[in-house]
Amino acid sequence: MFLYYFDLALRSFRSARGLTALMVLTIAMGIGASMTTLTTFRALSGDPLPGRSDTVLRVELDAAERATFVPGKEPDNQLTRFDAEALLRDRHAFRQAAMSGGSASIEPAADAPGALKPFNSSARYTTADFFAMFDVPFRYGQGWTAADDADKAAVVVLSKELNEKVFGGANSVGRTLRLDNADYRVIGVLDAWQPVPYFFDLNVGRYRKTEGVFLPLALAAERHLGNNGNVTCWGDSPTPDFRVLEAPCSWLQYWVQVRTPSERQAFLDYLTQYSVQQHAAGRFQRDPNPRLHPVMEWLSVEHVVPSDVRLQLWLAFGFLAVCLVNTVGLLLAKCLRRAPEIGVRRALGASRRAVFAQFLVEAGTIGLAGGALGLVFAWFGVWVVHSGTQSGAQWVHMDATTLVTTFALAVAATLLAGLIPAWRACDVSPASQLKAS
Amino acid sequence: MLQLRPILSTLSRHRTAALLIVLEIALTCAIVCNAVFLIANRIERLHFPSGLADSELVYVSTSSIGRDPESPANTRIDLAALRAIPGVRSVAIVNEIPYGNESDNTGLSMAPEQKAPTIDVSIYKADAGGIDTLGLRLLGGRDFKADEVMEGREFDASSDPQIPSAIISRAVAERVFPGRDPIGQVIYLFNSHPTRVVGLVDRLVRPQPRNDDAHDLYSVILPVRQTFNAGMYMLRTDPGLRVAVLEAAKQALDRRDGRRVASDSGLFTDLRDDFYRADVQMVWLLAGVCAALLVVTAFGIVGLASFWVQQRTRMIGTRRALGATRAQILHYFQTENLLLTSAGIALGMLGAYAINQWLMTQYELPRLPLLYLPLGALMLWSLGQLAVLAPARRAAALPPAHAMRGLAD
Numbered sequence: 001m002f003l004y005y006f007d008l009a010l011r012s013f014r015s016a017r018g019l020t021a022l023m024v025l026t027i028a029m030g031i032g033a034s035m036t037t038l039t040t041f042r043a044l045s046g047d048p049l050p051g052r053s054d055t056v057l058r059v060e061l062d063a064a065e066r067a068t069f070v071p072g073k074e075p076d077n078q079l080t081r082f083d084a085e086a087l088l089r090d091r092h093a094f095r096q097a098a099m100s101g102g103s104a105s106i107e108p109a110a111d112a113p114g115a116l117k118p119f120n121s122s123a124r125y126t127t128a129d130f131f132a133m134f135d136v137p138f139r140y141g142q143g144w145t146a147a148d149d150a151d152k153a154a155v156v157v158l159s160k161e162l163n164e165k166v167f168g169g170a171n172s173v174g175r176t177l178r179l180d181n182a183d184y185r186v187i188g189v190l191d192a193w194q195p196v197p198y199f200f201d202l203n204v205g206r207y208r209k210t211e212g213v214f215l216p217l218a219l220a221a222e223r224h225l226g227n228n229g230n231v232t233c234w235g236d237s238p239t240p241d242f243r244v245l246e247a248p249c250s251w252l253q254y255w256v257q258v259r260t261p262s263e264r265q266a267f268l269d270y271l272t273q274y275s276v277q278q279h280a281a282g283r284f285q286r287d288p289n290p291r292l293h294p295v296m297e298w299l300s301v302e303h304v305v306p307s308d309v310r311l312q313l314w315l316a317f318g319f320l321a322v323c324l325v326n327t328v329g330l331l332l333a334k335c336l337r338r339a340p341e342i343g344v345r346r347a348l349g350a351s352r353r354a355v356f357a358q359f360l361v362e363a364g365t366i367g368l369a370g371g372a373l374g375l376v377f378a379w380f381g382v383w384v385v386h387s388g389t390q391s392g393a394q395w396v397h398m399d400a401t402t403l404v405t406t407f408a409l410a411v412a413a414t415l416l417a418g419l420i421p422a423w424r425a426c427d428v429s430p431a432s433q434l435k436a437s
Numbered sequence: 438m439l440q441l442r443p444i445l446s447t448l449s450r451h452r453t454a455a456l457l458i459v460l461e462i463a464l465t466c467a468i469v470c471n472a473v474f475l476i477a478n479r480i481e482r483l484h485f486p487s488g489l490a491d492s493e494l495v496y497v498s499t500s501s502i503g504r505d506p507e508s509p510a511n512t513r514i515d516l517a518a519l520r521a522i523p524g525v526r527s528v529a530i531v532n533e534i535p536y537g538n539e540s541d542n543t544g545l546s547m548a549p550e551q552k553a554p555t556i557d558v559s560i561y562k563a564d565a566g567g568i569d570t571l572g573l574r575l576l577g578g579r580d581f582k583a584d585e586v587m588e589g590r591e592f593d594a595s596s597d598p599q600i601p602s603a604i605i606s607r608a609v610a611e612r613v614f615p616g617r618d619p620i621g622q623v624i625y626l627f628n629s630h631p632t633r634v635v636g637l638v639d640r641l642v643r644p645q646p647r648n649d650d651a652h653d654l655y656s657v658i659l660p661v662r663q664t665f666n667a668g669m670y671m672l673r674t675d676p677g678l679r680v681a682v683l684e685a686a687k688q689a690l691d692r693r694d695g696r697r698v699a700s701d702s703g704l705f706t707d708l709r710d711d712f713y714r715a716d717v718q719m720v721w722l723l724a725g726v727c728a729a730l731l732v733v734t735a736f737g738i739v740g741l742a743s744f745w746v747q748q749r750t751r752m753i754g755t756r757r758a759l760g761a762t763r764a765q766i767l768h769y770f771q772t773e774n775l776l777l778t779s780a781g782i783a784l785g786m787l788g789a790y791a792i793n794q795w796l797m798t799q800y801e802l803p804r805l806p807l808l809y810l811p812l813g814a815l816m817l818w819s820l821g822q823l824a825v826l827a828p829a830r831r832a833a834a835l836p837p838a839h840a841m842r843g844l845a846d
Contacts, residue, residue, distance in 0.1 A: 026733055067552040180503040329461065337748070
């Protein structure tokens with residue numbers, strides 16, 4: 001029966017080529033626009049830490065002065081060095097790491113590929129648990145230990161890209177990297193690792209390439225390696241160096257990993273208790289107000305997806321709605337024009353159900369064709385976004401999900417659009433139509 | 438002349454189709470009104486001036502490998518080398534520039550022990566002559582004197598920098614000294630030391646302007662001489678010489694010594710274009726969606742009108758036979774379209790207003806100016822009339838005899 005309806009649909013398309021083409025084109029444009037923006041949105045709002053994003057948490061303490069307190073406002077999302085070190089010392093979570101962005105000059109060895117000149121690389125200064133907590137894949141070697149942090153060992157972990165640039169992609173573990181006029185021993189090289197969004201430090205770029213070198217935080221602070229990111233200082237006495245332990249400046253991102261909800265609660269309790277202590281000691285002026293945000297919640301608190309991308313999504317779906325209304329109208333016109341044909345079919349014994357099914361199949365066929373053409377449009381749209389300058393655009397790709405969703409959306413949308421016309425079609429009374437013709 | 442009654446009674450027999458076209462026009466109207474408003478907003482943002490002599494500036498920055506203990510002296514040598522480049526009118530070193538990534542902000546207070554600062558300002562640091570190099574327009578007061586200028590290192594190392602003077606932007610002056618002459622007034626920036634306002638510049642945008650309002654123009658210039666590691670060189674030249682000057686500047690710094698890493702450099706206008714690129718793309722995207730919406734809606738109207746003409750062939754024939762002129766048939770369809778579009782526009786206005794309300798909560802957009810509503814209406818009326826013209830003319834052209842027999846063609 002389905003095949004027969006399909007055949008009928010094709011015949012009817014041939015008899016109204018212009019109208020059919022118009023409907024397919026309309027659907028395709030709506031679907032193409034929606035899928036392009038949806039793909040972009042999904043790429044930019046994806047889970048950067050699949051499988052772990054519920055148990056890895058951003059830590060916030062409200063350490064700033066009372067004078068600037070605004071009730072209900074999210075506390076400062078970074079920690080002072082004093083608080084970060086206190087939390088690291090207590091080790092109350094399963095894993096924990098403090099970190100900051102930075103940059104450092106790198107002097108490649110004389111045997112570096114292509115006689116490389118000195119260059120600046122982005123850097124991340126962090127503590128031992130960083131690699132295990134964020135499940136960072138290693139190509140060679142491994143990260144450093146808590147003992148290395150304490151000893152301020154001059155060790156460095158390289159990104160895959162930097163290792164390729166400086167050491168030609170070879171196993172460089174054990175070799176020396178000349179960085180800001182000092183020697184560092186390479187102890188690990190990462191495999192391909194690219195969190196999108198760059199969730200753990202949004203201040204150095206929400207969508208950016210993984211930093212080039214990873215160094216122990218205490219060492220970087222001691223050697224005054226260049227810092228990147230946001231530094232917020234408060235209090236009356238400005239400090240020339242925000243990195244010193246007592247500076248009233250927040251500049252460190254702090255993340256912990258817990259294993260169970262009860263561990264999370266216990267850690268929050270610990271933070272509250274810590275805040276109370278600091279308040280009693282006179283360091284904190286505000287009431288205890290610690291927060292813990294799992295990765296996805298953190299991204300939403302920080303409004304990480306660009307508002308323009310959201311706007312484009314709404315716009316595209318608005319456009320799709322107009323396209324659908326348009327299709328309903330055209331399908332209706334087309335179907336009413338065929339009232340005599342319906343009359344004949346009904347008189348020859350076709351049931352209302354059969355007529356209804358026939359018109360739905362016809363609508364669905366338009367949906368399939370619209371979906372196929374829409375896929376071409378979406379593919380083109382995604383390509384345009386990919387080569388555009390929207391931050392994070394290089395990670396927007398066509399994937400299987402987009403492919404399936406495109407067809408599903410196109411067919412579902414046209415079936416929906418076909419409901420009213422199909423309903424009207426099966427309502428045609430055979431007698432009046434036969435008489436009229 | 439008016440044929441409202443027959444039109445209404447015909448439409449009431451095609452309620453679903455009529456409703457659909459009204460709905461389509463309403464949606465289009467609501468979306469297009471807001472999209473055009475967004476476009477206008479973005480274009481306004483694109484034209485938010487920096488206050489600088491944009492088309493005469495190039496920037497070059499450089500940094501040393503590790504720390505350079507001789508950086509103040511090296512900075513002076515760099516500056517001399519850059520000034521010697523043919524075509525360079527003047528050179529300055531500043532800590533931050535509009536549309537760049539560096540941004541230094543602090544609170545501005547009116548009293549030494551003020552609890553919360555009055556406003557938040559962006560801090561530009563420049564030597565004497567800096568405002569002239571940048572091309573800022575001095576409205577009152579004077580530039581810094583050489584003896585007021587502090588070394589950048591000294592400023593950074595001091596926990597209590599005493600800054601004798603500052604130049605403020607007009608937006609700051611209007612906010613903190615309304616109706617008063619700002620020259621000679623006192624402000625407090627980092628601590629309890631007073632800083633005297635010695636100059637007033639017309640306009641200087643923050644490094645990362647976003648809202649395009651006064652807040653983006655809250656800038657204060659301090660007399661601090663940056664070193665090359667903590668600043669960037671700005672070179673002023675003739676617009677036509679910029680590319681040559683930029684290349685010469687990069688080479689001059691490269692020649693200086695081998696312990697340097699070249700950082701960012703480029704034309705200031707390119708930096709500005711990059712900063713606004715996403716907005717330009719958004720404008721094109723919005724314009725494209727508007728065009729697509731209007732085209733789809735027009736085709737919808739054409740499709741439905743053609744169908745109605747076909748369906749009412751017999752009626753048209755009867756009317757023509759009873760003496761109706763071609764013009765009357767034409768007007769009939771045109772009036773019908775006008776009625777439908779008007780209904781759609783009325784509904785669309787409500788929709789436009791609702792979408793705008795929602796956008797205002799999400800994107801800090803202002804209210805949709807009322808002017809957009811009649812403009813949107815005019816556009817859709819024209820679109821409707823244009824779309825219905827071909828089917829209506831076909832209807833009017835039907836020979837009555839054929840039409841009576843129900844033959845459309």
